[in-house]
Amino acid sequence: MSGSSIRQLIYLSHFIIQIGGWAFRIGILIGLLQSGMSAAGLGVAVTFAPIMLGSLFLSPLVDRGDPISAMMIVNAIRICTLLAIFGSDGADSLLSYASMVVLSLVQPVYLSAEVAFFRRITSEDGMISVLRNIANIDWLTYLLGMFAGAMLSDQLHLPGVLAFNISAIIMSLIVLLGIKQQFRRTPAVLEARPSGTVLYLAPLYPAFLAVFLLNLGAGIINVYPAIRATTDGVLDRSVLLTIVMINGVFALLGALAVKPIFSLLGALPTIAGAAALLAGCLGIMSLDAGLPVVIASSSAMLGLGQIFAASAHTHMVSSVASDRAGRLSGLFQCCTYGGVAGNGIAFSLLGDQLPFSMIVLLCAASAFVAFAVATFAVVKSRESQA
CATH class of the missing domain: 1.20.1250.20 (MFS general substrate transporter like domains)
Structure with missing residues (x-):
């Protein structure tokens, strides 16, 4: 499988994940707003702060091994976390807030793993195309996911949104597993390749x-x-x-x-x-x-x-x-x-x-x-x- 085909599969995985993610964001926000403005405000707080912690302390871990495995692990954590919300008493329960914290912690890890993988198979000059494509997917799925999440929230409420997101994550896992199998015989692409230099920022x-x-x-x-x-x-x-x-x-x-x-x-x-x-x-x-x-x-x-x-x-x-x-x-x-x-x-x-x-x-x-x-x-x- 060519490098171009591999990139297309990563984009497909990102597209699937983002549609489910945007649908979940609007669905959980609607659920929180129904509980009051204070619940929605707390929801926003537990969404942004953990992202910073995850990007600082967890994202560097993807450089130590296989980025595809890191993305698969993140998706497995997401599925378990969303299943926990299924068992909660509502969008504003303590378990739901804790689940949102976990989802926010691993969010930057997934993107960092994607970028790390692309950087290993793409030249420096080609990275602008990669990140442009990721941004295109993010905003296209923003429109599609928000619409899907609003419709599901209206018809099936939060459980329907959760089921939609979990299904999207499972589909993404299947795509990533296919990529993982493709690179089984060429681990050098997936494994970290230390340059021997100190990062100079x-x-x-x-x-x-x-x-x-x-x-x-x-x-x-x-x-x-x-x-x-x-x-x-x-x-x-x-x-x-x-x-x-x-x-x-x-x-x-x-x-x-x-x-x-x-x-x-x-x-x-x-x-x-x-x-x-x-x-x-x-x-x-x-x-x-x-x-x-x-x-x-x-x-x-x-x-x-x-x-x-x-x-x-x-x-x-x-x-x-x-x-x-x-x-x-x-x-x-x-x-x-x-x-x-x-x-x-x-x-x-x-x-x-x-x-x-x-x-x-x-x-x-x-x-x-x-x-x-x-x-x-x-x-x-x-x-x-x-």
């Missing part, structure tokens, strides 16, 4: 900081649609759905556009340019100028966010030996979710103190600082080349 510090700062600003998108869809304290669900769906379409378009832009400009200029434009979009988002402006600015912001993320992820992973790719992918995810979590904390502290438009302007300022950091990295890189 100093040149990547600006990229880490830029990713954190940009997501510290862009994280406002988690509450932005709901706030803009609320008038006089009443949430208009049709407006919310319109914003979210168009946002998802433009995020997919951004992921599709990243490769030609990256190939034309290079990693660091693409990162800096996307951060500058994203900061401008956040500035426009701070204006209460009607639904068309809300949709256009937030959708453009998400599209630019995909260009920034894929470029930064590629830059980090391609800057080190293949046996370090899992660790670098984990650090990228930690910076990403750390920024998003920081935005949530800041919003909870400032939400009652400042007008929403001012909070969004502060988010734009954070993204602009990310642009400044990325620009500094571009200048330093050109000086070193000279």
Whole structure:
């Protein structure tokens, strides 16, 4: 089986997993919202914090062995965890929250294992295509999975969503098992290949900081649609759905556009340019100028966010030996979710103190600082080349 065929099978596994995952996210959120806003808030908290821990302490483990086995182990853990929710008293039970923590802990491990495997069979120049394709799948499945999860929640409630997700994970396991059998006679591709060098992160510090700062600003998108869809304290669900769906379409378009832009400009200029434009979009988002402006600015912001993320992820992973790719992918995810979590904390502290438009302007300022950091990295890189 050719390398291209293997990549297609990994993409297929990712596609199946993500559809089930997005369906579960909307299904569990609906279940928590039915129990009250405090339950939903706790659900968000136990979703983001463990991702950072998993990306820091668990993702590096995939560099020590076979990434395909790591993905299979993660899927087995997911199945057991979802079965535990089946046996709970409801979405807001202690067992459900504990299960969400476990699912969040292993989430970055799966992506890091995918990236580590791709890095071992793909050249540095080819990694932008790989991460572009993963982003494409993520946003396409976001649209499909959210729709499927909402429909299942309406007809079959949470048990139906759980069954759908478990079925998707089992199908992914079957695909991964086929890949594992294919590589049984060529273990060198799967096993870690230590380079004998010490990981040197100093040149990547600006990229880490830029990713954190940009997501510290862009994280406002988690509450932005709901706030803009609320008038006089009443949430208009049709407006919310319109914003979210168009946002998802433009995020997919951004992921599709990243490769030609990256190939034309290079990693660091693409990162800096996307951060500058994203900061401008956040500035426009701070204006209460009607639904068309809300949709256009937030959708453009998400599209630019995909260009920034894929470029930064590629830059980090391609800057080190293949046996370090899992660790670098984990650090990228930690910076990403750390920024998003920081935005949530800041919003909870400032939400009652400042007008929403001012909070969004502060988010734009954070993204602009990310642009400044990325620009500094571009200048330093050109000086070193000279």
